[in-house]
Amino acid sequence: MKRNSDRWLDVLGLATLVFIVAGLYMAFVYAQTEVNMGLVYRIFFFHLGSVAAGFFAITLVAIAGLAYLRTNSRAWDRVAEASAEIGIVFCTIALITGSIWAKPIWGVWWTWDPRLTSFLILWLIYIAYLMLRASARDDPRVARFSAVFGIVGFIDVPIVIVSARYWRAISPVLFQENAQGFTFGLTPEMIQTLVVCIIAYLLLFFYLLAQRVRLESLRDEIMAIRRARSAG
Amino acid sequence: MKFLRQVAAIVQKDLAAELRTKENLSAMIVFSLLVLVIFNFAFELQGLDITVVGSGVLWTAFTFSGILGLGRSFAAEKDKGSLEGVLLSPVDRGAVFLGKAISNFLFISVMEAVTLPLFALLNNAAIPWFPLVPYVVLGTVGFAAMGTLLSAVASSTKMREVMLPILLFPVTVPLLMAAVKLTGGALQARDFSEVTNWFSILVAYDAIFLVVAFWVFEYVVEE
Numbered sequence: 001m002k003r004n005s006d007r008w009l010d011v012l013g014l015a016t017l018v019f020i021v022a023g024l025y026m027a028f029v030y031a032q033t034e035v036n037m038g039l040v041y042r043i044f045f046f047h048l049g050s051v052a053a054g055f056f057a058i059t060l061v062a063i064a065g066l067a068y069l070r071t072n073s074r075a076w077d078r079v080a081e082a083s084a085e086i087g088i089v090f091c092t093i094a095l096i097t098g099s100i101w102a103k104p105i106w107g108v109w110w111t112w113d114p115r116l117t118s119f120l121i122l123w124l125i126y127i128a129y130l131m132l133r134a135s136a137r138d139d140p141r142v143a144r145f146s147a148v149f150g151i152v153g154f155i156d157v158p159i160v161i162v163s164a165r166y167w168r169a170i171s172p173v174l175f176q177e178n179a180q181g182f183t184f185g186l187t188p189e190m191i192q193t194l195v196v197c198i199i200a201y202l203l204l205f206f207y208l209l210a211q212r213v214r215l216e217s218l219r220d221e222i223m224a225i226r227r228a229r230s231a232g
Numbered sequence: 233m234k235f236l237r238q239v240a241a242i243v244q245k246d247l248a249a250e251l252r253t254k255e256n257l258s259a260m261i262v263f264s265l266l267v268l269v270i271f272n273f274a275f276e277l278q279g280l281d282i283t284v285v286g287s288g289v290l291w292t293a294f295t296f297s298g299i300l301g302l303g304r305s306f307a308a309e310k311d312k313g314s315l316e317g318v319l320l321s322p323v324d325r326g327a328v329f330l331g332k333a334i335s336n337f338l339f340i341s342v343m344e345a346v347t348l349p350l351f352a353l354l355n356n357a358a359i360p361w362f363p364l365v366p367y368v369v370l371g372t373v374g375f376a377a378m379g380t381l382l383s384a385v386a387s388s389t390k391m392r393e394v395m396l397p398i399l400l401f402p403v404t405v406p407l408l409m410a411a412v413k414l415t416g417g418a419l420q421a422r423d424f425s426e427v428t429n430w431f432s433i434l435v436a437y438d439a440i441f442l443v444v445a446f447w448v449f450e451y452v453v454e455e
Contacts, residue, residue: 124402125402128399131398132385132398136388141454148448148452152378152448155441156402159433162406166413
């Protein structure tokens, strides 16, 4: 028998699939090739999509953490954990695609520009978050620890971004193009493609999140049944 | 008034415990001296302009050695089971946090007070006590506040000695950037107007995380 929530999950999965296929088509065929960067610029649709999903994920980690501290409900902790795990995957994809994009355009895999620096530090904060979860797994207070660290990390991110900008303002400028956002003009087709790709990534994030939360609640259910059996 | 008395009592307890053995402080001071020595060999500081690289050397020594003290702050309480005692006493959780943060701040400050003259001596550097000391104090406030909160978190995990730096360093990056820039500005005798941005970041960081840590601390120590 299928649960009602499973049916919703199928609908969400289908919508994700549709948007991913549409996003792939638009990114590779529909959007025109950029004049200066050529074909390689197309990675930017996937790069920005994962950045969006990554930022969304860390926001959700903080919100779920806050909700957990207020309500003490295990459901919120599951959301925070799942969101952090999936978020780090998207952030890693963003870092890697960013590097692949940077190599032909700037000639280097990595540069300490404010956006890259902030994103790397953000990534490290959430790696630390997952390590904290792993190392306190058996402790019943792990949910509270990670909620606290998720909130602290989230508040820290804007401060990191601001300071990385100031840092850059004083140190010598290596890659001027990168300082003021996208220097290439976006055509309407590119913007449409970008929007579809971001929606696709967010849907994918939600789909994975729902699956991950479901997995964790099933695990909890099994644990409860086991405990009841060994007690009885 | 009662709150302040509680804070003072926690500080007094930590200071008394430390002064009895001085284990923690001496370890921190020796370690920071070691960092200075290692930097000297790693980078051949003799040939470099110490006013340029000095701020990085100093803050590496401060943070690396500070983290030793912060790590012991709750680990020692856990091992002796004295944290339960503190939590059972009718003391506000906020007072426990502030007390712990203040004593951590004091320990780190003592280590810094020893490190700074040693740094000047070893590198033939002139130390502009003003405005360097206020900068170091401001940097230490935020580091001690965040460190106290995360030390309480890390001390409850399996790999606590390893967990603390992994948790603390990424979130203190902005503080470190600001402190390094300000210290560098002071060593190079730059005008304050050149580093005002960093000063604001440092003060904002201290204020924000003192409040946040104070507010979430109870969730960390509650059983």
